[in-house]
Amino acid sequence: MRIVVCVKQLYDPKMARxxxxxxxxxxxxxxxxxxxxxxxxxxxxxxxxxxxxxxxxVLSLGKPEADDVLLWSLAMGADAAYLASDERFSxxxxxxxxxxxxxxxxxxGDVDALFLGEYAADSAGGQMGARLAAxxxxxxxxxxxxxxxxxxHLSGLSYLETTARRLLTPLPAVVTVYHRANKPRFPHGAAVxxxxxxxxxxxxxxxDLDMTLEELAPQTLFRGYSLLPERxxxxxxxxxxxxxxxxxxxxxxxxxxxxxxx
Amino acid sequence: MxxxxxxxxxxxxxxxxxxxxxxxxxxxxxxxEKHEVDMDVIRQAAAIGLLGVPFPQKYGGVGAGETGYCILxxxxxxxxxxxxxTIGAHIGIGAMSIYLDxxxxxxxxxxxxxxxxEKLGAFALTEPNAGSDAASIKTKAxxxxxxxxxxxxxxxxxxxxxxxxxxxxxxxxxxxxxxGGVTAFIGEKQFGIQVGTxxxxxxxRGSATSELIFEDxxxxxxxxxxxxxxxxxxxxxxxxxxxxxxxxxxxxxAEEALRIAIDYARVREAFGKPIAHKQxxxxxxxxxxxxxxxxxxxxxxxxxxxxxxxxxxxxxxxxKLLGSQTASRxxxxxxxxxxxxxxxxDFPVERMFRDARIAEIFEGTNEIQRxxxxxxxxxxxxxxxxx
Ligand SMILES: Cc1cc2nc3c(=O)[nH]c(=O)nc-3n(C[C@H](O)[C@H](O)[C@H](O)COP(=O)(O)OP(=O)(O)OC[C@H]3O[C@@H](n4cnc5c(N)ncnc54)[C@H](O)[C@@H]3O)c2cc1C
Numbered sequence: 072m073r074i075v076v077c078v079k080q081l082y083d084p085k086m087a088r089x090x091x092x093x094x095x096x097x098x099x100x101x102x103x104x105x106x107x108x109x110x111x112x113x114x115x116x117x118x119x120x121x122x123x124x125x126x127x128x129v130l131s132l133g134k135p136e137a138d139d140v141l142l143w144s145l146a147m148g149a150d151a152a153y154l155a156s157d158e159r160f161s162x163x164x165x166x167x168x169x170x171x172x173x174x175x176x177x178x179x180g181d182v183d184a185l186f187l188g189e190y191a192a193d194s195a196g197g198q199m200g201a202r203l204a205a206x207x208x209x210x211x212x213x214x215x216x217x218x219x220x221x222x223x224h225l226s227g228l229s230y231l232e233t234t235a236r237r238l239l240t241p242l243p244a245v246v247t248v249y250h251r252a253n254k255p256r257f258p259h260g261a262a263v264x265x266x267x268x269x270x271x272x273x274x275x276x277x278x279d280l281d282m283t284l285e286e287l288a289p290q291t292l293f294r295g296y297s298l299l300p301e302r303x304x305x306x307x308x309x310x311x312x313x314x315x316x317x318x319x320x321x322x323x324x325x326x327x328x329x330x331x332x333x
Numbered sequence: 334m335x336x337x338x339x340x341x342x343x344x345x346x347x348x349x350x351x352x353x354x355x356x357x358x359x360x361x362x363x364x365x366e367k368h369e370v371d372m373d374v375i376r377q378a379a380a381i382g383l384l385g386v387p388f389p390q391k392y393g394g395v396g397a398g399e400t401g402y403c404i405l406x407x408x409x410x411x412x413x414x415x416x417x418x419t420i421g422a423h424i425g426i427g428a429m430s431i432y433l434d435x436x437x438x439x440x441x442x443x444x445x446x447x448x449x450x451e452k453l454g455a456f457a458l459t460e461p462n463a464g465s466d467a468a469s470i471k472t473k474a475x476x477x478x479x480x481x482x483x484x485x486x487x488x489x490x491x492x493x494x495x496x497x498x499x500x501x502x503x504x505x506x507x508x509x510x511x512x513g514g515v516t517a518f519i520g521e522k523q524f525g526i527q528v529g530t531x532x533x534x535x536x537x538r539g540s541a542t543s544e545l546i547f548e549d550x551x552x553x554x555x556x557x558x559x560x561x562x563x564x565x566x567x568x569x570x571x572x573x574x575x576x577x578x579x580x581x582x583x584x585x586x587a588e589e590a591l592r593i594a595i596d597y598a599r600v601r602e603a604f605g606k607p608i609a610h611k612q613x614x615x616x617x618x619x620x621x622x623x624x625x626x627x628x629x630x631x632x633x634x635x636x637x638x639x640x641x642x643x644x645x646x647x648x649x650x651x652x653k654l655l656g657s658q659t660a661s662r663x664x665x666x667x668x669x670x671x672x673x674x675x676x677x678x679d680f681p682v683e684r685m686f687r688d689a690r691i692a693e694i695f696e697g698t699n700e701i702q703r704x705x706x707x708x709x710x711x712x713x714x715x716x717x718x719x720x
Binding site (some may be wrong): 263 | 342344345347348351352380382383386390394395396397401456469
């Protein structure tokens with residue numbers, strides 16, 4: 072049984088500052104972290120491995136420093152780690168990324184299941200799982216919790232919209248792990264020290280992945296951010312409840328926001 | 334010169350910080366109020382190796398050395414001084430004495446379960462009539478066949494009520510004094526060591542401190558730690574590393590005070606603007622930050638000296654002296670900046686204020702640290718001074 076977990080490095084969205092005037096994101100103070108949802112995907116995979124045995128392999132696409140999320144995953148208990156990294160990925164959109172990840176998964180080989188986070192905390196695109204399932208022609212189970220593997224099948228509770236549905240599929244399958252599925256473990260201190268000292272990450276570039284020029288060409292172009300304008304401070308009403316209600320009604324009528332007769 | 338931490342140390346810090354924020358910080362207030370060690374926190378720390386951070390992996394440790402151990406204490410010092418104390422006494426003096434002077438067999442039998450956190454350690458030196466003057470201990474160890482019989486009592490022993498393995502210092506030959514007549518032992522609670530009075534304390538109330546009573550406690554001769562008669566050296570050597578890492582814990586407290594002060598000064602308004610705009614507040618914060626940086630440099634350089642195998646007695650004394658003063662001063666300033674909120678039990682500064690005071694007293698009072706530092710300084714110019 073081999074599970075591959077896709078993990079992504081991103082700037083901590085909690086530490087990104089929005090600059091309205093320059094219509095840009097200021098990331099200077101932001102730290103690079105592992106997408107929190109991917110931590111849950113990894114935790115779920117480790118949990119499955121503990122139940123049925125096998126191997127958990129982690130895979131990322133990113134700059135060389137993205138090895139950090141893979142080393143942390145190894146510290147948490149993953150068995151092997153691969154990084155797809157290439158200058159030619161610098162403009163990669165979701166399509167290019169999916170092509171690269173799919174190629175890496177084929178190259179890893181003998182993969183029974185692919186786990187991803189429900190979405191990435193920065194872009195919140197949430198499309199990588201579906202794209203990969205389509206490319207690999209595997210079935211796709213979104214937002215899954217309580218994942219189980221039994222004789223060639225994978226099952227779990229899928230949390231979409233307001234209901235949870237129990238789903239079952241034959242393997243191989245692609246799963247995105249529900250963003251509240253579990254609480255990721257702390258790695259052991261010695262595992263952290265060893266993972267970062269040993270640095271066992273295998274790096275593949277686009278050639279290692281046999282990617283064609285077509286697969287490397289992004290279909291979407293990033294042209295900048297369009298951020299919501301700053302909100303102006305509202306008007307504060309004072310006085311008794313009755314006075315404030317009268318004032319409010321007058322204001323709304325003044326702006327023609329209340330129906331009826333004035 | 335390179336002042337950066339290796340990557341694995343930065344990541345180890347990330348682990349400890351996340352553990353501190355998610356597990357230790359939320360439990361700190363209740364432990365203080367209940368005046369009890371939160372054993373669930375200690376067990377969770379043990380599960381990820383935090384009870385054996387400096388020791389080699391072959392002894393069940395994390396293998397993060399003195400630097401990693403200082404990182405642990407600094408991060409714990411930020412969130413809960415009680416937890417730093419419990420773990421510090423366990424690793425830094427309890428298990429450390431066995432790591433420094435234990436035989437291979439003793440390390441296998443005692444250090445491994447201590448480092449894995451399966452057992453809790455303590456270090457018993459102080460007696461009712463031997464505090465700063467540790468050489469005048471009275472607990473006696475008399476040879477009896479293949480064992481020693483210990484009689485006497487130890488007081489103010491951190492982890493006393495909880496510890497399974499206790500390093501004890503006792504007099505084996507009253508005619509020889511501290512150098513030659515005092516021996517260190519590895520005791521086990523189950524040998525019959527009794528827990529006496531449990532102290533009610535001003536601070537670090539989430540740690541346990543007690544009396545330990547020895548009445549004909551039989552300790553096998555194979556549990557003598559280091560050479561017979563030279564236990565004082567083992568114990569003093571152990572306290573050297575303890576002082577460094579206590580310095581690291583105080584660094585955490587001092588930094589936390591600074592962080593709280595800045596956060597509050599940004600938002601608290603008085604006379605129409607945030608108090609951050611008042612020069613007297615700025616000056617306090619600037620002093621806090623400068624002292625934190627000085628302490629950080631001293632602590633991590635001393636950790637580096639330990640790892641290089643250099644002598645560090647003087648520097649360890651400085652870490653403890655400067656650290657305890659810096660933490661107390663910074664928390665005092667933070668409390669001032671927070672005004673009534675600093676004095677309220679609803680906010681952690683009040684607890685930090687009570688917790689910080691102990692660092693000026695235990696592991697050798699600050700007066701004793703000055704004696705240690707001065708005697709090293711005079712030794713360097715050929716003069717020998719005694720306390
Ligand atoms: C919470 C807590 C936990 C502790 N944990 C442990 C532990 O785990 N293991 C352990 O063995 N002990 C422990 N201790 C004991 C601690 O190390 C001693 O309290 C400390 O060494 C001081 O001893 P004392 O209290 O007897 O003070 P004393 O030695 O009586 O000192 C009283 C005062 O006289 C000063 N003084 C003494 N001698 C001199 C001198 N030569 N020159 C100048 N001034 C001097 C001291 O600095 C102090 O101000 C703990 C104590 C506390 C409070």
